[in-house]
Amino acid sequence: MTGIKITEGAVAAGEESILSPAQRGDQSFLSKCDRLLGHLVEYPVAVLVVAEVVILFAGIVARYVLHRPLIWSDELASILFLWLAMLGAVVAFRRGEHMRMTALVGMMNPARRAFFDVVAVVGALAFLLLIIYPAYDYAHEETYITTPALEIANAWRAAALPVGAALMIVSSLIKLFQVSNLRNVFTAVVLIGTIALVLWLLGPSLKTLGNLNLLIFFVGIVAALVLSGVPIAFSFGLATFGYLSLTTSVPMLVVVGRMDEGMSHLILLAVPLFVFLGVLIEMTGMARAMVQFLASLLGHVRGGLSYVLIGAMYLVSGISGAKAADMAAVAPVLFPEMKARGAKPGELVALLSATGAQTETVPPSLVLITIGSVTGVSIAALFTGGLLPGVVLAIMLCFVVRHRYRNEDLSHVTKATGSQIGRAFLIALPALALPFIIRAAVVEGVATATEVSTIGIVYAVLAGLLIYRQFDWKRLKPMLVDTASLSGAILLIIGAATAMAWALTQSGFSRDLAAVMSALPGGPITFLAVSIVAFIILGSVLEGIPAIVLFGPLLFPIAQQVGVHEVHYAMVVILAMGIGLFAPPFGVGYYAACAIGRVNPDEGMRPIWGYLAALVIGTILVAAIPWISIGFL
Template sequence: MSRTAAVASVVDRVLGLMVEIPVAILVAVEICVLFAGVVARYVFHAPIVWSDELASILFLWLAMLGAVVAFRRGEHMRMTAVAAKVNPRARAFLDLIAITSALAFIGMVFPHALEYAEEEVFILTPALEIPNSVRAAALPVGLGLMMVFAFIRLARHSDLKMVASAVLLTAAIVAAFWLLGPFLRPLGNANLLIFFVGVVAVCVFAGVPIAFAFGLATFGYLALTTRTPMMVLVGRMDEGMSHLILLSVPLFVFLGMLIEMTGMAKAMVQFLASLLGHVKGGLHYVLVGAMYLVSGISGAKAADMAAVAPVLFPEMKQRGAKEGDLVALLSATGAQTETIPPSLVLITIGSVTGVSISALFTGGLLPGVVLAFTLCMVVWWRYRGEDMSHVKKASGSEILRTFVIAFPAIALPFVIRAAVIEGVATATEVSTIGIAYAVAAGILIYRKFDVKRIGPMLVDTACLSGAILLIIGTATGMAWGLTQSGFSRELALWMTGLPGGAMTFMAVSIVAFIVLGSVLEGIPAIVLFGPLLFPIAKAVGIHEVHYAMVVILAMGIGLFAPPFGVGYYAACAIGRVDPVVGMKPIVGYLIALFIGLVVVALVPWFSIGFL
């Protein structure tokens, strides 16, 4: 290691700790503030008037510092399908391009973030009466820290010639666009294709993190083809990341980690295994059922799969199940359970479209059951001849014992969903109730609570949340740019004029979101296109909750379908299986998922029957 790289490594560790410790404290404080607000309102009937305002101020800091942690760790969401197919040297160069592209966006938007924070000093918050710049300062601070870590990552690279090539190539592309600015402006709406299709596609397929791909395209479009002040883009990012509904994102992520750490997820799986483990394909049915119960609470499908797969896979392999089929079914259940509340996709779609979170939580349960049924049909067909002579059926007492042990864990998802659906608490507030419940259950019932893991869990929570929220911020800016261009109006006219009316619109939406889910992942696709398409769905007579279920499931199929769906590769990593061996078995499950999706699309009752 060169002297420069060694110094950069030391600075990285020190600065990393200086970010991780405050962000872990921020997550813990957010939980305490919101839980105190719930207790004060529902127990003592004395609301804390400033609790939501303080939570909102801290939330933006949590989001930006969490994004910094994700950037330092290289954990911002990105498409790696292309990079995985090239040789190691080309892959290393694409990784550098990802860093330099992110650095280009940060460097261009940073001065405007400073200007935005300075402007907010004149606005006082209503309850605490402090300058709003205290909150807005999180934007330039977070961007500045990401800039520093970008330079550190470049300095630590062993091949300085490759680093210089990546920097020069990125700078040349930015300069070329700047020089072409006078020629781009007269092109009008053709610039939408150049920036929001061309630039985004090139960046995403090159492996640039999605948040920065969106940011670069939006900044380039607004700066080179409009007269919009760039401070407006920062304001739209702030607006997208600061919605109080989204505060439930880090809280549910932390709750999911608690469920895994306390053994609650394992207890659920063991109970289902005692019920169905003796039937043909029984543990496959257990996998489907366990993902249904656990799904949504962790905030990340990878966390859901990681809570279930290690408990089931060893026994399933002993019974002769093939690795490829196991990982294929695990990936398929990830897509099947996208609508199960309290899914972060549901919370996000409610945030960006204004659809009732309670209605989405109610409507999301049955579509997941429909897709579970179609998956179980494939399992039944594939395992109808399985030899179960060596498997002992659990006795009634064993089933009862595992049920008693699992009951507190099984009750948690239903308590959370019922509290939101019945209006007892908001999606944000109920997550703190779930955290308190999980802590109490872990300490008093399961006697499994490792205090040493809490710190890393808080940092991991902020990291994942920051990566999600930065995408939401830049996608909100992009959606605003598309709206201002008149694109949304033209899209509405075109979509409403399609022959066949609602059914054609639904079919086009299904195909579009399967493709978008495979390329952009779920939340970016929802944030970017939800505000554009939901009003059109309403105009052609489709219920917004029904439409939400259909597009979420379509997006999930794309997310977990190889060769591009990153969810599939996450399932392979968790199952420690070569992705190639699951390619053939997953085809049957994907067909089953698509059939279930068509049923949900054709029968609105599954989505809105209980509203």
């Protein structure tokens, strides 16, 4: 994973600097401040992860076993979740674990690379300084709102936003003061400040450009920031803040509100819980047992575990309702063994991203539920229609895997005997039962998509303690902190993307797009082709749900007018949106996959294009053959 680690960059630049005793004392003081900040944040986030598990599992027991629902459980979980997201983002910022693109920066010499490391921190600091007062104002406004169940001021929840921003400001200042080359810091501050000043001076002229500003801010500025190494979340946030403040009269309080909305959706609570479940499965030995069984079945086949990854993502997809959580449940189980067999990290994260896009239509998917709720299409029909398109795309990915691993060296791998497979199956049976237990809990109504991960966590703890007899209590706190850090990095990106989606809506861009598409010649073929291109682009800019919410109600009536079945159209646009969502350099899902796999985004850039091409071909097949989507309705 590539993060903001400017002190290492300065050392890598080869700059020789002899620090005086006073300077060494300053560095020691700053290091102590950094460690103190770490202690102040890491212990609370570890407790918050545990608290979320306890609250949600208690809600399941009270409702399903005792038949006395805890009416306050979801509300308390939501309050704590925003704190978990923001403090997790602080941990990620301090550790340098916010996702950023370094493809261009990585090709520079050490001195320039060190400079752009500083630019990354200054860019993030600029956004945090811009957002800190609106965040405080937003939290203050929430004091007038009382939560329905707990009957406390909603400011207790909203205060997480300004507190998290303030702590990240402190962390960024510590990072900047630790840089020995002050010229880099001064130059970066002047550069960012000059760009902001120029845009401010051009503000009156920008207001006359209309939707051309969308290209300037959401394409030009986002691209410049991302390619310069500024973390993705802060790049999205700066572009959105700049667009709204310079070209509209919208108060910046709205930006914070939209970020809050995007980050604190209760279904996303499944992300940290499934991340924790993933590391728990590895720590308890369940992952090893599962991998050994899977390897005994397909380990002797070239690319065998890649096929397993594709199939596993299809089986577990939609359990949590959040694609990042699905990936977090599968990757920790398979990645270690795949790496041990020689697979490159970039290849693994590329395939993980591709399977994320492949399984967007597999029920019970949150995207399917959302598209049904905003368009009026039968959710039951969408669930039925979503199964085969995922299989078609899985087959296309298997062709790519077969081609890429055709020369894999398996000379050191022996085919397992029947008795070995049987023994591995018995050992792995408690672990293999976990996905079925989770899915059954959702289908039978025992737990919601958010709560179900806690059943998996409790099951994994019991299995580790009682069956596999492998549970390292010393690793628990670091695992909880890592979970919060990874979740905070992902959720901050989603929050910034949600704010960007709202800005696009206010611009009228969605209405203009619908008007253009309804006037296209060529009937359903042209309409479907343009829809595929449009939703790939939209998916790469927006988080999946906002893209569906924005454009679904506008485009589905047009699809019906041109003769495209609504379920067929839903499958096409969801698959296209998924491709964009997991396509670099802008796709949020791609960076989520990199964060979950703990792989530098640059490493997956080259191998992912072959998988994306297979997904595009599969989507075209689904679009061209309506039976794939509606044959079983």
